[in-house]
Amino acid sequence: MDFLNWLGAMPGAAAQGMIWGIMAIGVYITFKILELSDLTVDGSMVTGMATCAMLMAAGWNVWAAMLIAFIAGMAAGLVTGLFHTIMGIPAILSGILTQLILWSVNLKIMGKANQALPARSYDVLITQLRKYESLVYLFLICIVLIAVLYWFFGTRYGMSIRATGCNVKMSRAQGINTSSNKVVGLALSNGIVALAGALLAQYSGKADISDGRGAIVIGLAAVIIGEAIVSRMGQSFVIRLTGVLIGGVIYYIVYQTVIFLGLDTDLLKMLSAIVVAIFLAVPHLKKTYFSKPAVRNTKEAA
Amino acid sequence: MLEIKNVTKIFNAGTVNEKVALDDVSITLNDGDFVTVIGGNGAGKSTLLNSVAGTFPIDDGNIIIDGTDITKLPEYKRAQFIGRVFQDPMTGTAADMWIEENMAIAMRRGKSRGLSWAINDNDRKIYKELLKRLDLGLEDRLSTKVGLLSGGQRQAITLLMASMNHPKLLLLDEHTAALDPKTAAKVLSITSEIVSQEKLTTLMITHNMKDAITHGNRLIMMNNGKIILDISGEEKKKLTVENLLQAFTKISGDVFASDKALLS
Numbered sequence: 001m002d003f004l005n006w007l008g009a010m011p012g013a014a015a016q017g018m019i020w021g022i023m024a025i026g027v028y029i030t031f032k033i034l035e036l037s038d039l040t041v042d043g044s045m046v047t048g049m050a051t052c053a054m055l056m057a058a059g060w061n062v063w064a065a066m067l068i069a070f071i072a073g074m075a076a077g078l079v080t081g082l083f084h085t086i087m088g089i090p091a092i093l094s095g096i097l098t099q100l101i102l103w104s105v106n107l108k109i110m111g112k113a114n115q116a117l118p119a120r121s122y123d124v125l126i127t128q129l130r131k132y133e134s135l136v137y138l139f140l141i142c143i144v145l146i147a148v149l150y151w152f153f154g155t156r157y158g159m160s161i162r163a164t165g166c167n168v169k170m171s172r173a174q175g176i177n178t179s180s181n182k183v184v185g186l187a188l189s190n191g192i193v194a195l196a197g198a199l200l201a202q203y204s205g206k207a208d209i210s211d212g213r214g215a216i217v218i219g220l221a222a223v224i225i226g227e228a229i230v231s232r233m234g235q236s237f238v239i240r241l242t243g244v245l246i247g248g249v250i251y252y253i254v255y256q257t258v259i260f261l262g263l264d265t266d267l268l269k270m271l272s273a274i275v276v277a278i279f280l281a282v283p284h285l286k287k288t289y290f291s292k293p294a295v296r297n298t299k300e301a302a
Numbered sequence: 303m304l305e306i307k308n309v310t311k312i313f314n315a316g317t318v319n320e321k322v323a324l325d326d327v328s329i330t331l332n333d334g335d336f337v338t339v340i341g342g343n344g345a346g347k348s349t350l351l352n353s354v355a356g357t358f359p360i361d362d363g364n365i366i367i368d369g370t371d372i373t374k375l376p377e378y379k380r381a382q383f384i385g386r387v388f389q390d391p392m393t394g395t396a397a398d399m400w401i402e403e404n405m406a407i408a409m410r411r412g413k414s415r416g417l418s419w420a421i422n423d424n425d426r427k428i429y430k431e432l433l434k435r436l437d438l439g440l441e442d443r444l445s446t447k448v449g450l451l452s453g454g455q456r457q458a459i460t461l462l463m464a465s466m467n468h469p470k471l472l473l474l475d476e477h478t479a480a481l482d483p484k485t486a487a488k489v490l491s492i493t494s495e496i497v498s499q500e501k502l503t504t505l506m507i508t509h510n511m512k513d514a515i516t517h518g519n520r521l522i523m524m525n526n527g528k529i530i531l532d533i534s535g536e537e538k539k540k541l542t543v544e545n546l547l548q549a550f551t552k553i554s555g556d557v558f559a560s561d562k563a564l565l566s
Contacts, residue, residue, distance in 0.1 A: 152417075154420055155415075156406070156416055157417055158417075158420070159415075159420045160415050163396045163399065163404075163407050166399055169388070170393060172378045173355070173384075173388075173464075174411045175378050175381030175410070176407070176415075177378050
């Protein structure tokens, strides 16, 4: 009986997992491609939720609402990017500042701390009332997103963004405007995060000012899980992005299972953070305490 | 043509650590000049190159390439005129990216980077032709991550990348110093070949006096932020390490102090 209940919760967990997976793809762009730690996402996630919820409540079409949510997220990333590049504030602090700005902005967007978006009253794309249909839509959105990102990062411009994250000195010597590339990357990343927020607001039927708290940790968890899964399947960009998406799904299924097993939900955020901390520490711990003698030409150069 | 006019660079100005790295330096490089730069530790060689490349702003003077004053241009905009190879083999390439991706990035140096696909089959043909010139077998490894290559291989690729699109100036900052002697000799001979084939105006810092004498058509020696010796043409061909050292002692009233030069 319990197992059947658990099984019954899985489609919903998978749907929410995919939404967090999309959000994690946004995190991947800053954390892995640009090698920046961007904490804007806790705020831009809610910006996406709030924008989508308010526009739909005002009678907007769902696609238009999601587009505006995406653009609002990009604007948030733009602010972080300008803090970081033009004003020279460390990336992590820039993100925290924008996150705080967004708390006020999000409150102003909604006019209150939360906004309901009941699927019975509004023509939403995905909802927990129609889980399987929602899964199909989410699946299609993910495919389009990964395809677009694959194309973008394979263009001359996209490649220069990858180079910026990989080696700033080399990029400048090759005529790449590394500052503007960082801004564009941060904007794109937060646009995707806000898009995930817009989907989450539809799915859960509400937007709440505190829904984004700890989003970065979930995103990082998904990125880490994704890397672990696909690390043996080659280095192709599509595979890595798919891995991040699957990472989000796995994270959420584990999350639901833990709740199902009766764990005190107050402890969930702490446990998530500890798990992410451990995984982030692994490369360092390996190097410091378990390093083997160097073998020539097999290790990737730092 | 590169004109360096009265360039001064002071580090930590106004503190006890104040260091005049470049002291009113002026020099003009003619088209096709291959200039080798030698000098002791802290003589200002790297500062001179970095000032031209735009790594940091200079305190006084002007830098002009082919009539364009680039003194105020940011580093990335100067790259349209300048190709660079660094001392550290890790600096010149993106380790996590493939050989062909690195070359594709260099291919667009000084040009706009639009949203068209970065690499097509025709580009790959060009990259293979270029890599063949290195004779390191890299032409068959286009989709190898550069981070997996040796330091010498990476410097050779950086050299190719820096010489793409015929830059008006090639800056080499002790680009063989981090390599073992055999690899260093190989990379240096590739350098000479590319510079003479492409007729690139080149500024090469080296700590090896012999290399400085045997390569290039002109040699400058720096000390205390000044150019103290500028030898070219027939006179340079007759140079030996001994008379270089003597010249240094005579002009500067000091003993040539470079641990690297003395050890090599």
